[in-house]
Amino acid sequence: MNKKLKLWELQRVSEEDFKLQKKNPIVIVLDDIRSLNNIGSFFRTADAFNISKIYLCGITACPPNKDIHKTALGATETIEWEYRKNIQEVCEELKNDGFTLCSIEQTEKTTFLQNIHELPGDAFALVFGNEVNGVNQEVVNNSDYVVEIPQFGTKHSLNVSVCAGVVMWEFCKKYI
Numbered sequence: 001m002n003k004k005l006k007l008w009e010l011q012r013v014s015e016e017d018f019k020l021q022k023k024n025p026i027v028i029v030l031d032d033i034r035s036l037n038n039i040g041s042f043f044r045t046a047d048a049f050n051i052s053k054i055y056l057c058g059i060t061a062c063p064p065n066k067d068i069h070k071t072a073l074g075a076t077e078t079i080e081w082e083y084r085k086n087i088q089e090v091c092e093e094l095k096n097d098g099f100t101l102c103s104i105e106q107t108e109k110t111t112f113l114q115n116i117h118e119l120p121g122d123a124f125a126l127v128f129g130n131e132v133n134g135v136n137q138e139v140v141n142n143s144d145y146v147v148e149i150p151q152f153g154t155k156h157s158l159n160v161s162v163c164a165g166v167v168m169w170e171f172c173k174k175y176i
Contacts, residue, residue, distance in 0.1 A: 032087075
């Protein structure tokens, strides 16, 4: 028999210890995310993968918000975040700080997710776009790389928060 673990048996770090532990050198940049539930999912996933920071840009809503909290389950308290109206300024600052800027998008020339181990750089800024329009074209143009998740079905994209979970995990594997 393989018994499911209770929450208290998972031996997770406390919120205080989590805030003090060394983070993976990954930041998330949200470009005009509309859904409050998606925003909450980004926070929860970022907590799970020990992400350094989330930038909320444009129309992306900020905590505190009951609908963000519903899916974040407290991760808005553990993940460092900052609201910035202008995404281009954030991306330029991150590049100047040594982050490799990767838009998660489908373009003419992409790096497939399974090949990210080939990307140079020690720190990554991952840009996720609006649920309908994707990542702003100017941000794509200024990205060091565009990363795409290969898909084999009839749909053209994944839900942005599902996409985030897949992408964050793959980038996190670079540091474990």
